[in-house]
Amino acid sequence: MPKIDRVEEIRHDVIIIGGGGAGLRAAIAVAETNPDLSIGLVSKVYPMRSHTVVAEGGMAAVAKPNDAREFHIYDTISGSDWLADQDAVEYFVDEAPRELIQLEHWGCPWNREDSGQVAVRPFGGMQIERTWYAADKTGFHVLHTLFQTSLRFQQITRHDEWFATALLTADGRCQGCVAIELRTGEIRAIRANAVIMCTGGGGRIFPFTTNGAIKTGDGMALAYRAGVPLKDMEFVQYHPTGLPGTGILITEASRGEGGILLNNQGRRYLENYDLGSPLSLTDPKHPQNRTMELGPRDRLSQAFMHEQAAGHTFKGPYGDYVHLDVRHLGERHIDARIPFVRELAKNYAGIDPVKDLIPVRPVVHYMMGGIDTDLDGATALPGLYAAGECACVSINGANRLGSNSLTELVVFGARAGRHAATVAQKHSLSDTPEINHQLEESRSRISDLQNRPKGGERLADVRDALTTAMEAGAGIFRDETSLAACCDTLRDLRKQMSHVSLDDTSSVYNTELTTALELEGMIDIAEALAHSARHRTESRGSHQRTDYVTRDDDHFLKHSLAFRTDSDPRIEYADVAITHWPPGKRTYGAKPDQKENDGGNQ
Amino acid sequence: MKETTIQLDIYRYRPDWDAPGYQTYEVPYRDDWVVLDALNYVKEKIDGSLSYRWSCRMGVCGSCGMQVNGEPTLTCATFLTDLYPGPVKVEPLNNFPVERDLVVDLTSFLEKLDHVSPYIVRKEDDENDLTSEYSQTPAELERYKQFSMCINCMLCYAACPVVGRVDEFLGPAALALAQRYNLDSRDQGKNQRQDVMFQNEGIWECTFVGECSTVCPKHVDPAGAIQQAKLEGAVDYYKRLLTPWVDRS
Numbered sequence: 001m002p003k004i005d006r007v008e009e010i011r012h013d014v015i016i017i018g019g020g021g022a023g024l025r026a027a028i029a030v031a032e033t034n035p036d037l038s039i040g041l042v043s044k045v046y047p048m049r050s051h052t053v054v055a056e057g058g059m060a061a062v063a064k065p066n067d068a069r070e071f072h073i074y075d076t077i078s079g080s081d082w083l084a085d086q087d088a089v090e091y092f093v094d095e096a097p098r099e100l101i102q103l104e105h106w107g108c109p110w111n112r113e114d115s116g117q118v119a120v121r122p123f124g125g126m127q128i129e130r131t132w133y134a135a136d137k138t139g140f141h142v143l144h145t146l147f148q149t150s151l152r153f154q155q156i157t158r159h160d161e162w163f164a165t166a167l168l169t170a171d172g173r174c175q176g177c178v179a180i181e182l183r184t185g186e187i188r189a190i191r192a193n194a195v196i197m198c199t200g201g202g203g204r205i206f207p208f209t210t211n212g213a214i215k216t217g218d219g220m221a222l223a224y225r226a227g228v229p230l231k232d233m234e235f236v237q238y239h240p241t242g243l244p245g246t247g248i249l250i251t252e253a254s255r256g257e258g259g260i261l262l263n264n265q266g267r268r269y270l271e272n273y274d275l276g277s278p279l280s281l282t283d284p285k286h287p288q289n290r291t292m293e294l295g296p297r298d299r300l301s302q303a304f305m306h307e308q309a310a311g312h313t314f315k316g317p318y319g320d321y322v323h324l325d326v327r328h329l330g331e332r333h334i335d336a337r338i339p340f341v342r343e344l345a346k347n348y349a350g351i352d353p354v355k356d357l358i359p360v361r362p363v364v365h366y367m368m369g370g371i372d373t374d375l376d377g378a379t380a381l382p383g384l385y386a387a388g389e390c391a392c393v394s395i396n397g398a399n400r401l402g403s404n405s406l407t408e409l410v411v412f413g414a415r416a417g418r419h420a421a422t423v424a425q426k427h428s429l430s431d432t433p434e435i436n437h438q439l440e441e442s443r444s445r446i447s448d449l450q451n452r453p454k455g456g457e458r459l460a461d462v463r464d465a466l467t468t469a470m471e472a473g474a475g476i477f478r479d480e481t482s483l484a485a486c487c488d489t490l491r492d493l494r495k496q497m498s499h500v501s502l503d504d505t506s507s508v509y510n511t512e513l514t515t516a517l518e519l520e521g522m523i524d525i526a527e528a529l530a531h532s533a534r535h536r537t538e539s540r541g542s543h544q545r546t547d548y549v550t551r552d553d554d555h556f557l558k559h560s561l562a563f564r565t566d567s568d569p570r571i572e573y574a575d576v577a578i579t580h581w582p583p584g585k586r587t588y589g590a591k592p593d594q595k596e597n598d599g600g601n602q
Numbered sequence: 603m604k605e606t607t608i609q610l611d612i613y614r615y616r617p618d619w620d621a622p623g624y625q626t627y628e629v630p631y632r633d634d635w636v637v638l639d640a641l642n643y644v645k646e647k648i649d650g651s652l653s654y655r656w657s658c659r660m661g662v663c664g665s666c667g668m669q670v671n672g673e674p675t676l677t678c679a680t681f682l683t684d685l686y687p688g689p690v691k692v693e694p695l696n697n698f699p700v701e702r703d704l705v706v707d708l709t710s711f712l713e714k715l716d717h718v719s720p721y722i723v724r725k726e727d728d729e730n731d732l733t734s735e736y737s738q739t740p741a742e743l744e745r746y747k748q749f750s751m752c753i754n755c756m757l758c759y760a761a762c763p764v765v766g767r768v769d770e771f772l773g774p775a776a777l778a779l780a781q782r783y784n785l786d787s788r789d790q791g792k793n794q795r796q797d798v799m800f801q802n803e804g805i806w807e808c809t810f811v812g813e814c815s816t817v818c819p820k821h822v823d824p825a826g827a828i829q830q831a832k833l834e835g836a837v838d839y840y841k842r843l844l845t846p847w848v849d850r851s
Contacts, residue, residue, distance in 0.1 A: 045655075046708065048754050049663045098732040105729055105736060107722040107786060109743055109750050116737030140662055141750065148720040148779070160712075183701050212657035245634065248660045344660060347679060460646035503650035506616045509702040512650040 009176075009189040009439075012040035012157065013424045016196045016417075017164050017177060017219055019047030021055075021139070021409035022388025023198030024146035025099075029417025030424075031153040037421055039156045040190055042179055044163045044214065044514065047147045051200050051212050052409065055139020056251035056340060057123060058131035059103075060403040061096035064120060067128040069093050076404060077581050079125040079296050080368075080397025081541035081551065083232065083559070085577040088375055088393045092404075092411050099410040100132055108145040109134050111337075121337070122256040123403045125296035125588070127289050129256075131403040136251045136340040142406055159190065163514045164218065166442045167195065167226040167384065170430040174226065174383035178442040182514070185507025187446060189439045193427040194383050194420035197223055197371060198413060201389035205526045206364040207467035208319075210242055210249040219390040221521025223371045224528060228379045229561035229572070231392040233525065234533035235368035235542045237400055238476055240300035242363025245318035246348050250341055250360055252402040254353075255293040257337050258286060259326040261300070262357070263312040269322070270295065273303040276589020281328050291589045298399040298542040299588065301362035305476050316359060323357035330354075362476065366405060368396040368542065369529070372561060372574075377416025383423070387416040394559065397576075398541025449502065449516055456501030459512065463519055466493055466526060474530050479547040483534040487568070490527045497523060528562035528569050535571045536560060553583050606631040608682060609689035610640055612652065615700050622700075625649075626689075637677040637685070637692065638666055641704075654704035661819060664755035668704050669693040674760035674817050695760040711756060714772045717798050718780035723791025742787040749782035749827050751820045758814035758824050764807050771804025774814035774824030781827040784835075793842065796835045805832065 014030045016023045019041050030039050043050070062072050072093045077084050104110055104118065111119040111133050122129040134141040150156055162179040168189060169175060176191035202217020203209040224230050240261070241250040255261075258281070263269040268278045276291035287294050304322060307313050313320035326334060326341070331354045334342055345353045370392035377385040377393070387393075388409045395408060466489075473486020497520060504512040538552035539545050558573035608631040615622040627648055629640045638656055645652050656666040659678040666677045671691050682690070698706035758774035759765045765773050772780075780799055784792045799805060805828065812825040841848075 045657065045665070046712070046754075049655075049657055049665045051657065051663075053663050053753075054658050054660060101732045101735050105722065105724075105732070105788075107783070107788065109747055110735075110738075112738055112740050112743055114740060116739045116742075118735055137662070137751075140753070144750075144752075144754075148715075149722075151716050151719075152721050183707070212659065212663060214657045246659065340662075347661065458646070459650065504653075506618055506651065506702070508617055509653045509705050511653045512645070 009191050010040065011429070012190070012192045013037040014194045014196065014420050015040040015042055015176060015190055015192040016198055017042045018050070018198035018200060018388070018390070019043030019045070019158070020050030020198060020200055020388065021052035021143055021146060021406060022413035023047070023196070024150050025410045025413030026196045026198055026387055026417035026420070027156050028146070028150055028153060029414040030421040031155050033418045033421035034425060035155060037155065037424060040159055040192060041156055042159045042162050042164055042177065042190060044161060044218070046160050047158070048144055049214070050143060051215050052139045052143040052406070054210070054212065054249065055142070055406050056136045056249060057253035057256065058121060058133035058138045058403045059100060059142070059406040060123065060126065060131050060401070061100045061407055062093065062130055063097055063100070063118060063132065064130065067130050071128050072130060074581065075126050076395060076401060078584070078586050079399055079401040080395070081399055081586060082557065082583040083397030083540060083576060084395050085393065086579040086581055087577045089395050090579060091375060092395045092408065095411045096407045099407065099414060103142060103145060103410065106145050106149040108141050111135060121253060122287060122289050122294060123401070124252050124255065124294050124300070125290060125401040126403070129289065131256065133253065136253050136338045139406060163517065164222060165446065165517060166438060167222050168435055168438050169226060169381065170432045170434045172382060173427065174381050175429055175435065177222070178439055180446070180514070182509050185510060187443050189435065191429050193424040193429060194385065196377065196416050196420050197384065197386040197390055198388045199390045201367040201370070202522060202525050203364045203367065205466060205522045205529070206470050208242070208247050208471065209364040210239060210247050211364070216518035216522050217390070217525040218518060218521050219386065220370055221524045223379060223381070223384065223386065224524055224564045226381055226384070227564070228381050228384065229372045229563050230525065230528045231369055231372035231559050231561055232394060232397070232532070233367070233369035233529040233562055234536055234560060235398050236364060236474070236529070237297055237366040237368060237542055238301035238362040239297055239365035240304060240362050241324055241360040243344070243349050244316050244321050244359055244361050247363045248344050248348050249363070249365065250324060250344065250358055251338065254324060254326050254338050254341050255287065257326070257333065258329055259324055260293055262323040262325055263307050264314050264322070265312060268292065269307050269312060270300065270303055273299065273306070274589065275299060295588045296399055296401060301476055302544060304362050314359065319361055321359040321361040324360045325357050326353050327355060366400055368392070368394070368398065368400050369532070375415070376419040377412055378419065383427070385416040385420050387412040398543060446513065450505060450513065452501040454501050456499045457496055459500055459515055459519060462493060462496055462500055465489065465496070466522060469493070470526055470530070474533050477544050477546050478533055479545055480534070483530055486530045487527070487534060490523060490530060493523055524564065531569045532560040532562050532571055557583060608640070608686065610644065611689050611691045612644070612704070613693040614703055616702055631682060631686065633683050635682045637670055637680045637682065637690065640682060640690070641677065641692070653702050662753055664753035667695050667755045667757050667760070669696060669760065674757040676755060676757070676819050679819060695756055697760050697762065697765045698756070708756065711754070711759065711773070711776070714776040715779065718772060718776050719791055719795050719798070720779045720783060722783065722786065722789050723794065725790045736788045738787050746782045746785035749778045749785065749822060752778055752822045753820055755819065757817040757819065761813040761817040763811060763813065764804050768804040768807065770802065772799065772802045774828065777805065777831065778822055778824035778827040781831045784831065796839050799831060800835060800839045
């Protein structure tokens, strides 16, 4: 049984929930903004375990003389199918180089040119090569650089392996959270004048995902339950190249370095999908930016589905697949630029990319949607901020470009940190009975879960039903029938969840309990996703409706906002910020001589 | 046909419950499963009370290190085919206090990591100049790159005979990370780090046994880092101790 002794609440000026890239960057930003503030970093895992660690390919920022801010802005906005907020994109692009240099100053081992300057590589949907990289372990290096740098700041107190169960609100402001200390099972209030949510995405609501076990969307659910809307949840990124079975990511950098995709006829099938024409592998211009294998992820994953329907994919025990071919790059180049691809393919697929073709298929990778925030990371609940994948500011719109998300972590993590620091010092904590009441509510919710009679539903069965429903109903292609069925299943699962019983009654490190709490949140965000998708009767970016196949700017150049209610989510809409780039046609595969026209201020 | 299975003997310990012991589970044997898949099968289908850490299941988050048949290993990278026909013994990592079942307490490592200042230290006041990067050639990067690959999985601590005997020993990963920053051309904090490294109990007991490097899943070679640090640093350190008036920065 969890102890419910009345233990003292913990107090900080600012707390950050989540210790990945965004959370660590936010914590450091708070410390730098006001060194006198006490900062609490609350994370359900040790920060270096956070999922930022698996990001591979790199981090986009304009750095070289052949690049310009307008190019990065245009790539991001067109990549988003015009759903990104353009003021956010402009800020993002302008701030990106500084933030990446900051990481460099903090020790990130970026790959370098012979001159000693940072090297860049091409990436999907980017017209100029601007992706900074640390081999193909960029996220790992960025996370460890940030974590190790955070140790310099004595004012950051880490609460490692504390699982947040609810947000605390009083006097209309967010004033902290309730959390379980895993090693003791104690449930305590952690109070603060500002809370920054940096808990990442929730790819685990799908069965086949690159996301690690911890990516359960906890922070999205916490904010959603506190009345904050989730924005654009229907936009889910399928990465085109995951290993069948495990869902392990094979980085887009493998295509940035020149890798190609082949169907079961040995053809570079992307040429049939309005992504331009292939160049010979010996052509020095290969790979071409914004063309073929360097098209955007939504389009590549959709192309796979069409190939599958045409019978042009291979059959495997873990679903159909196509081949990623990097053999022509040669062993030296592979080892220098994408060594992790080789390591993963050898360990988990039993093949060596130096001489073998890599089997790949689309895999759920990233959520474009998340907690609705403004440019400062502020949410509709005063005192609550969000940054990173759990947030939607939005720079990604209907489809995120590869290598923009790590940059987003630091650009908006830092900004949310600075803003939260400024706001926190203007407020003090309220000592109202409301806070105690909310703490007790969390405690009784947890003891209810633990005291249920044995022999009820098993957690894994509910989770499997959830992920199956999401893939069937809200996958790469959706329609009214599939989404309606998905929404129905989710409604049933909510009821079924109340019949789950746990085997584990221990208070110490009870991961079955945290899995149950995670799963409740996963059903919440899955509902927000499915209902938002059902309401959006158009196709845009990653949201492809087979019953509404075209983009409908007249009605849906809008952000979806899902609000939690006692029954189905309520869906509202908000305008997209358009500054200088009116909605246009997304074109990829332009001839090199047309490229200049592609990027300008239109 | 009867499904092929494999037996797991798993260490169980709940401080608020019963005495430690081993529990046996029979799980399906699949040739593409890693030990972590088998543990997940136990937790999901048989016994939800088994506790262990895991996340990325691709060998980079560093969560799932355990002793498998007595060897410290990442359970997400250890295939059942290599352990067939079993039984497979799964225990928490050696040399750490056990919190529960297969979960060990990492507090001591995090304190040790903190001691070695694992971050860039600059004397010049140029840290906030974000207009241009510090220059670093590929050759300069290569000097420390290998030691920057540590995922903090703690296999090296579980394998190290000195860690087992000397509590205060900073240990392989923390020392390798100290050396990683010492070798970084952008860093100017070598002196402060060396004070900590060479006053530390244990480092002189570390002989080139190299158990740490053998078990490292990322080929960091902490043993190499430690010997290199000792060779490079000892002379330098004693010079500073004996002639503190000479500025060697």
